[in-house]
Structure formats: C-alpha cells, structure tokens
Amino acid sequence: MSASRTHLHLTGNTHRPEFMLILGSSLTVIAIIAIVTFLLIREHAYAMQTATRSATNIVQLIDADVLRNVELYDLSLQGLIAAAQRDDLKQVSPQIRHLVLFDRSSTARFKGDLLLLDKYGNVIADSSRVEPKPGNFADRDYFLAHAFNDDTGMFISRPFKPRCVCPDNEQWRISFSRRISSPSGEFLGVAVASMRLAYFDELFKSLNIGNDSTLNVLDKDGILLAQKPMLRDNSIGKSFGNRPNVVRIMREGSGSFSSVSSMDHRNRLYTFSRVGNLPLTVMVALSMDEVFATWKRTAYVISGATGVLCIGLMWLALLLCRELRLRQHAEQELAHQAAIDPLTGVANRRTLDAVLNREWSRAHRSGKPLSVLMIDADHFKAFNDRHGHQRGDDALRVLARVISENIRRPADLAARYGGEEFAAVLPETDTAGALRIAENIRAAVEQLPPFAAGASPMTVSIGLSTSTGQPNQSLENLMYTADKALYKAKHQGRNCVVSAQA
Template sequence: MSSVRREHAAPQLPIWAAVFLTLICVAIFAMSSWREWSTRNAELKNTEIDMANLAQSLAQHAADTFELADTVLNGVVHRLEVDGNGREAITRLQTFIDMRRPKLGRIRGLFVYDETGRWLATTEPVSLNGLNNSDREYFRRHAESDDRGLLIGRPVKSRSGGQWIITASKRFNHPDGSFAGVVLATVDVAYFVKFFDRFDLGKKGAVSLLSADGIMLARSPDDGTYVGRDLSNTPLFKDRAARPASGAYYFTSPLDGVQRLSFYRTSEHFPLLILATKAQDEVLAPWRKDAAVRMTFVLALLLIIAVIGVFFVRQLQVRQRMAAELVAKEADFRLLAEESSDMVTRIGMDERIQYVSPSSSRVVGWPPEQLMGTPALAGVNAEDLPRVKALVAALKRGEEEDARIVYRSRHREKAEVWIESTMRVTREYETGAINGVVAISRDMTEHKDLEQKLSSLATLDGLTGIANRRHFDEQLEREWARARRDGTPLSLLMIDVDHFKKYNDRYGHQAGDVCLKSVAQALAAAARRPADVAARYGGEEFILLLPDTDRAGCELMGSKIRDSLAVLGIDHQANLPSQKVTVSIGGAIAFVQDAKASSSWLVEAADRALYVAKDEGRDRLGSGLTTATR
C-alpha cells in the first residue's frame, strides 16, 4: 500500500469512529422510540380488539331485543288481521296481551292503536279514554307507507309512564289492504343504560346505541341530556357510505369533548349502530408511565456509551496508523464470502464472470470452474433478459449503487429456476471509479411455486375445489361489463341442493361434504367453456355464470345439471318422491343496456327464480326464469 493511501486513511478513522458511535446512539434512541411507539400502537390495537368484541356482543344484544319485539308484534298483527278490531276481538286481544305481559321480558309495554290513533289495547294499567297517538312520528309513517316491516322510531317520552322509551312498531291492515292501525312495543332506554353499565370502560368510557340515521337512542353513562340527540352531522354518519359495516373509529366526542378510541358495529338486521368507546388518555396512561421509565434507562445508557465513545475515539487517535493500515488491507477482500450458502459472483465491466463461489453448484448446477470467464447473463430467460440487462447497465453507469431483481435462469439439471440477485457496484479505492458488480444470488423457485399455489387457493372453495364466492363476484363484474359492451346476453343459474339439512341429519356431515363435492363436479363438468364459471355460493348453494347465453341455452344447461345428478343417483331417502339427491334451479338472463345497471340485479333475479322452483315442488328449473333488459 502506498504512503499516500495510508496517510489518507489514517486521519479519517477517528472521525468515522465518532460518526459511528453517534449513529449507534441515534439508532438506539430511534429504536427505543420506535419500540415505544409500537408499544403504544399495540396498546391501542389491543383496545380496538376489546372494543370490537364488546361492540359485537352489544350489537347482538340490541338485535335480540328488537327481534323479540318483532316476534311479539307479528303475533299481535296476525290476530288483528284475522279477528279484526271490533269490540269483542279487542277484548280477546286485551286478554291475550295481559297474559303475555309477564313473559315480555325486555319489552316494557305493548300498545294497539286504530287508524285514527285511538288506543285500543295496552299492557299498561291506564284508562284508554281520550288517549290518541296519531301525532307520533311512527304513527304518521305507518299511515303514509305500505311497508309492513318493523319500524324502530326515535326515543320519545312515554305517555303512560313518563320515561324515555324506544319504539318498535308495525302496521296492520283491513282485509282490503288499507291502513287499520299500528301495533307498538316499547323498550325503556333505562334498560339499555342499565345493561351497558355492566361493562367497565374506565371513568370516561361510554357505550352508545344509535339509530342508523344518527339519533342517540341510549348511552351509558347518561346525564339525562344525551337521549334523542341528533349526531347525523358527525364524521361517523356523514361518511357512513364510505365506511364498512364495522370498524375502529377515533374521534373527539361532540358530547363531552373527550378524545376517544372506539369501535362501531352496525346491526345486520336492524337500522342500529353500537359505538363502544374508551378515552384515549385512559388507554395510554399505563403505557406513558412505563415508557417514561424505559426511556430514562435508555438515556442513561446513551450517556454511558457517549462517555466510553469519547475514550475510545481518543485511543483511536493514538493508534490510527495501525488501524488505518488494517482497514485498508481488509477492504479489498471482504466482498467475497466463500462459505456462504448463496452464490456470490463478481462481474467485470465486460459483463463476464470474474469470480463465483462454490455455491454455484447448488444454485445453478454448474461448478465455479465452468462458469469463470463466461458471460454473466448467458443463462437468463429471454423474457427476463431485457430487465436484467437494463439493471446491470444502470449499475455500471453509476445510476444505482445497489439493486435487487428476481428472474428465471437456466439450470444444468432442471429446466429453469427462479433466481433472486442482490447486486452492488464495487469501486477502485483510490479513484472511486466503478470496476464491477458483486451479485449475491439465491434459488427462489420453491418460494415462487408457493406464491402461485397460494394465488390459486385464494380463488377456489376449500371443500369442493370449484371457484369460491370471491372469484365468482370478480368474474360476474367482468362479464357484466363485457355483456354491456358487446350487447350479448348474460345468464346465471342459482342451484340449491334440495333438503340438504335433512341429508346431513340422516347421513352425517362427512357424507354431506361428499354430496356437495359431487354436485360441484357435476357443475364443473357442465361449465365447459372457458368463460363459464361454476362456483360455490355458500352452504349448499351453487351458482353458474354463463356469458353469451340466451334463455334456451340457460334452460338446456339447467336440464344437463339435473340429468347429471340423476345419473349419479345419490341416495336421499328424505327427498321425496325421488329419494335421490336433486337440485332446485333458478335462472335469470340479462341484456345489459343501462350503464348504471348493477350486476347484483342478476343474482337477485336468479335467487327469486330459485324460490319459484322450490315453491313449485323442487327438482326443477323454476318456471319463473327471468329475462329482462337492464
């Protein structure tokens, strides 16, 4: 080594040592900070999970409550529509309601109003004379709408008890279908508040039950001012269309100004939303205390490292000549790793191999002596070669210092292998000019094969081996767009195994799985065209997408499926009269013309046709096969 080189390296070593120690201190501090931040995020994430579980339980509780109300109301509505609302019928109904009162459980009271709002019957011990509820919002909505579903109203003050209540009501009709009155069930807001109080969410935590349009139905804790508040202008409800049915939600409460960590969940059956929250300060209080202790220890450690570092740098200044000489000698040899399991290659500026490690025998099948001096890119797959050449050229020009690339390469014994190479330029010590590239390569074939298998499994149903619901939805959207673009018909068959629950009950779930696999194989055999998609839609339901297929083709495919199952002749003693496994099929055909039309219409139409097939006796393609222009 020249004296110039030694003089250049020696003074720099203490400086680099000081920089290195500084970087160590910075790295320790950064890692500690990152760890604390990660711990903070983990604390928040764990709380999110707790809130999610709580919201799920509370949403189910609320749904059960209104499901009970719906059941009770259905019974009363049925009696009213069968017996009428004459004096004798109402007397019998009052007796029936009085008998049911002890069994209502969560339901506070039942009320029956005629078409004028006059009280006809109730579980409350009040005089009905002169009482009229025609001014209530729920009454007006039922009078104006033919909807027979359950209506969950805004909280109101009870006229019989004076407390806040949540109303659940249904309309009943005269025999001619005209409005006959309203049946109402009430649930005390206090019932939900008392139930929510069971859960410890800290001093500032809260649980809220809201309607889907943002009205506060119940809240715990409640200071008497929260019930009935309109929160529809808050971000949670303003952005409802863009949000999933459930999720974490961080916000500053408009009710008390507390920064909250929460989880909301929308009921699957009713227009309700549960919001379980904790104050973010309370969640993070233990973390802040522990983080302060840990960071104090880290700062003390950094101070010790700094003191030792100063002493170390001073020692380096004394020994810098000897250390610089050692670093200069080792710098020429550290790039090559003879014992590495990966293949280490040095490539010259002429793109020929100057050195290759013994691992080449394992990675590409050729020993090092046969590769020395050969073109480094000779074995690269022709399709990948332009990418690899471009990367190597960029490294040689100094546009990149290091890079990583995955490509296919020829193997001596195998057809081809996938190679991942990490490349880095090397430079002349004195001038800094690039003099080659060092590549560290490993065999990635198994990894690539696993990626391909996982990609395939993501589109298949695990039991039947045919397409899953997710893949079907993607193909439906793609074929819907193509049918609209090309003006071709798009057909869909919805298939349901007849009396499959009875089959499982009689033959067992393992036999049920075998049955589903057989049905799936019959569908897969029928879907012969590349664009046809046979998929498991859920449970014992299957679906068959038939692009460019008209009504006749749809009916023919349905007949083929039924014939295939008849040939299989799977015993099903509970499926009369054939006592064999059969399917009911609903079909729909769409001629897509409207650019705004949704593909969901086709699924809904096929589902309706399936119910027609079931109503007509099963084991058939329903006569309600739907054809429409959308």
C-alpha cells in the same frame, strides 16, 4: 447575508480531530435508539389492536342482547296483529280478548305499553288495562311512517317521553311498531310497543370500559338513545348526525377508527357496529389515554433506561472533545463578531478592507473587472437630529437590508463604511452591471415608507467606480474615485447614481 458569506470566507472549514470518535459514538447511539423505537412502535400498535379487539367484543355483546330483545318486541307485535285480525275475538268478553291480544307481551324486558291503534290513531287496545284509556297518537312518527308507506316493516321511533301522568313518565322511551293491513293492503292501524331506555343503562352496568370511555347507542339519524357515562346532561334524544365522527360511523356501518370527539374534544378510539338489519348503531368510544396508559408507563421506563445508556456511551467522547469544542466555538464567535457591524448586521469596515484586498488581488490575476459602490443616506444627520437616534438606527438597519437584498451573488459584499455610509464590493462586475445594481438599490430605497411621522421618504446617493484590472491601477485610486463620484452625486441634487467612469 453578505456578512455571513464573508464570515465563512474568513474562518474556512476547520478539520475536527474528534470527528471519528463522535461519529462512532453517534452511530452506536442511533442504532440503540432505532431498535428501542421500533420495539415501542410495535407495542403501540399491539396496544391499539388489543383495545380494538376488546371494544369489538363489547359491541358484539351489546348487539346480541339488543337484537334478542328487539326480536321479542317484534314477536309481541306480530302476535298482537295476528290476534287483532281474528274475527272470533269480537264475540268474547273484553277480559278474554285482552288476554288473547297481549299473551306474548310479558316476555319483553323494560317494556312500556303495548297499544293497538286504528287507522285514525285512536287507541282500541291497551296492554296495561282491559278497557283502554282514550288517546290518539296520529301525530307520532311511527304512525305517520306506516300510514303513508305500506312496506315500512318494523319501525323504530325517535326517543320520546310518555304523555301519561305515571310514576315513570320522566323516563325516555322508544317504540317498535308494525303496520296492520287488510288482505287488499288497506291501512287498518298500527301495533306499537314502547321500551324504556333504562334497558340500555341496565345492560351497560355489566360492561367495564374504563373511567373515561363511553358506550353509545344511536338511531339511523344519529339521535342518541343511550350513553354511559353521560357526557352532557339532557343529551338523550338529541341529534348528533351532523358531527363528523357520527357521519363517518353512519356511512361505514361497522369498523374502527381514531379521532377527536366533538363533545369533549378528547382523542378517542371509536369501534362501532350496526345491530343486525335494525336502524340502530352501537358505538364504543375508548379514551386513547386509557388505551395507551400501560404502554406509556412502559415507554417511559424503557426510554429512561435507554437515555441513561446512550448518555453513558456519549459521556467519554464528550469529555474528550469538550475543551476543543469550547475553544473552537469561542474562536468562531469572536471571528463572527469581528466581521459584522452590530447595528446593521452587514460586514464592518475591517471585513470590508480584507475583502477588498482579496478581491483586488484576484481581479489583477484574472484581468476581470471589480466594481465598488459607495452609498450614502441623504440628509441623515438632519433626520437623526429631528427624530432621534432610535429612528436613525432603524433607518440604517433597513438601508443595510435593502442593499444586501440587491446584491445576490456569493462573492458580493455589503458593508458599513462608517456612519450613514455603506459600501458594496462587486467582483467580476463591469460598469454597466454596477450601474444597474446601484439604480436598483436607489429605487428600492426611494420606495420605502417614511421612518417617522412628518419625515420625508429616505433617499440615497451612490457613487461607483470600476477597475479594469490594468497594472497601473491601485486599490486606493479605486476607492478614491468611487468616493469622489459619491460627492458628485451629492452636489447634483442627491437621490442619484454617478459613475466615476462616466
């Protein structure tokens, strides 16, 4: 820190003749880049709007088709319930009763079985056969929902696979069900219709969303009912309700936002909508790479052309300024290297002498005090011989850092005097102030941990001297008395501060 301040004092601020040329060229380039950046940002926003609009259209198409098919299932259920409550059907043959009960069920796409359950969950009518196959579904979620709640309305179940051994028993299904109640509200049973989830696969085939994007259908609990393409095997029927993106989708109901997918960790544009008043949500997750693919290609071309133009504009200015800059850089680098000690990073002896002469002249003109600290690492030669020069160099670097950290004013200077000895120049600092700084340095060094195993903690001896600006004083005498005070501190047992004025 002190060396950097001294370097700035020595080099000063050099006026650059090429400043106006560089400034004019830079402003022109900045203006071109700003205009191009504005246009690219606008096109980026337009690409996002276009993708959102396209995804919204897809969601609306799916919503309409799903809602229409669910309404067909609901009509089948209501027709089954109405027919089941007719007393005259009890007198007809089983074949006629079967036709009346299930006369509407053939209109629904991808339908499974349409069942009529009694209040115990037993099958009393089956759309697939005149004589129903015995079975009990009292454990199903839809049966329990209707049995214990008389205002459930149409209930959509969780995904399940059928219990029967049939050609499509491996296909996932969901069921739509309604409660059958007596005029007094007593629970009489459930009418339930199942739908193969292959319906969604067939629906998605006609929609083109790109190679890396996905279509998803979720129920109210975040359970995945359908996905195109399938990102993971066996994801159907699994709940994603605890994923942050799904939580937000379920909370907002409809809308659009961009986020990172928790399944494939890719950035996606989510557009989603709830299907009417049904507990189903359709979600389109577009890949942001695909959304901005065209924009990126355009941006690369425009950016490249802009870059060539800007380089051309700056080329002439750089040619004119190149030699001057190289020479100035070389001078500054040489001045910097000449001003600091390469091992410790603080000012070197040459810089110390220059700063001392300057501050001495300033102190005599102003009549203000000037203090000098001479700081020496105790027993450093023995430490170096025992633990090696590398450890010794590390210790000197840390000592230089501690000294620099304790002299904070811009005019103060820490310098390496030679070997393990350092000096600190403190302009406009009297003896009391210099003593405080010296004691802070001594205490900070004493608190440092040992630099090698088995080594004692580092300590320093400090001698200080202060000039009061009197005409009969000299810089040589100031340095001599400071050095003499240092040797006195050594003879007094080390790890102490001695002032020549004391």
